[in-house]
Amino acid sequence: MRVLYISTVFPRPERSATIYTDLAQELVLRGHKITVVAAENGSDFKKTALLPERNMEVLRVRTGRLYDVGFLHKGISVITLKYFLILAMQKYLRSCEFDFVLFETPPIHMVDGVAWAMKKYKCPSYLMLKDIFPQNAIDLGIIKKSSPLHWYFRRKEKSLYQLASRIGCMSEANKNYILHHNKEINPSKVEVFPNTKKLTVPAVNAEDADMRQKYNIPRERIICVYGGNMGKPQGLEFLQEILISNQHNEKA
Missing domain, CATH: 3.40.50.2000 (Glycogen Phosphorylase B;)
Known part of the structure; x- marks a missing residue:
């Protein structure tokens, strides 16, 4: 077509x-x-x-x-x-x-x-x-x-x-x-007709390890990344709640 x-x-x-x-x-x-x-x-x-x-x-x-x-x-x-x-x-x-x-x-x-x-x-x-x-x-x-x-x-x-x-x-x-x-x-x-996204598996390289070392992030901890717009429609209050509730989470 x-x-x-x-x-x-x-x-x-x-x-x-x-x-x-x-x-x-x-x-x-x-x-x-x-x-x-x-x-x-x-x-x-x-x-x-x-x-x-x-x-x-x-x-x-x-x-x-x-x-x-x-x-x-x-x-x-x-x-x-x-x-x-x-x-x-x-x-x-x-x-x-x-x-x-x-x-x-x-x-x-x-x-x-x-x-x-x-x-x-x-x-x-x-x-x-x-x-x-x-x-x-x-x-x-x-x-x-x-x-x-x-x-x-x-x-x-x-x-x-x-x-x-x-x-x-x-x-x-x-x-x-x-x-x-x-x-x-x-x-x-x-x-x-929901959103779709092509997924790729990222390769882990030495720079990732350097980043953890630079910011003193233990290797066993999970790094969470927020990707997207940040404004009223996204409900930032909810995002704040998540951050506060995980402030002392030793796995993240």
């Missing part, structure tokens, strides 16, 4: 790999042709370009910064995102053909770029739903349910679900929540 994957979190190969790059590479390994349209807002990336990466074509689109910026800055970048994506696809992918569009949220404003692509290439889409927004923003106290912002984002959310040909949720509970609070959605198009 010819897949157009529109993403805001598709790092360059020299930087890192994520669940999204792993998914795209797995599709390539299974014989599919993948073209990625990736929002790129690094300070060292100056111009939109179509590049060969990871055995696929990646159209890196220069956009406003979406992460690690203030609320207002991010809001402007999210709202203008669709214009950058659509203009780039018009310029670089005008003559291409695709069988379906793959995309993830957040941000929910991806809906506009995806809608354009579905119409242009006459194909269905698959939404990988990672966050239930704006409800999570209400739960975190970022916006109020009675506010104009909630009304605006809720309309965007509903148009997102209506647009997607199929919706993949993170869990059965997420699936049930979406269907319960959006009665207009056909249940047959919603399914569970």
Whole structure:
């Protein structure tokens, strides 16, 4: 199949790999042709370009910064995102053909770029739903349910679900929540599509032993590493509880 994957979190190969790059590479390994349209807002990336990466074509689109910026800055970048994506696809992918569009949220404003692509290439889409927004923003106290912002984002959310040909949720509970609070959605198009990650067995080398010695960590103790975002949605209070409860754990 010819897949157009529109993403805001598709790092360059020299930087890192994520669940999204792993998914795209797995599709390539299974014989599919993948073209990625990736929002790129690094300070060292100056111009939109179509590049060969990871055995696929990646159209890196220069956009406003979406992460690690203030609320207002991010809001402007999210709202203008669709214009950058659509203009780039018009310029670089005008003559291409695709069988379906793959995309993830957040941000929910991806809906506009995806809608354009579905119409242009006459194909269905698959939404990988990672966050239930704006409800999570209400739960975190970022916006109020009675506010104009909630009304605006809720309309965007509903148009997102209506647009997607199929919706993949993170869990059965997420699936049930979406269907319960959006009665207009056909249940047959919603399914569970959890995160996946390609696993590799790391090789132990001399540097690992040097690190233990440097920080005076006994060889028999287990080293626990937290990998991921650290913010309100991740429940840092729970992480703090784990750290405190293991403060005197002689095995870790």
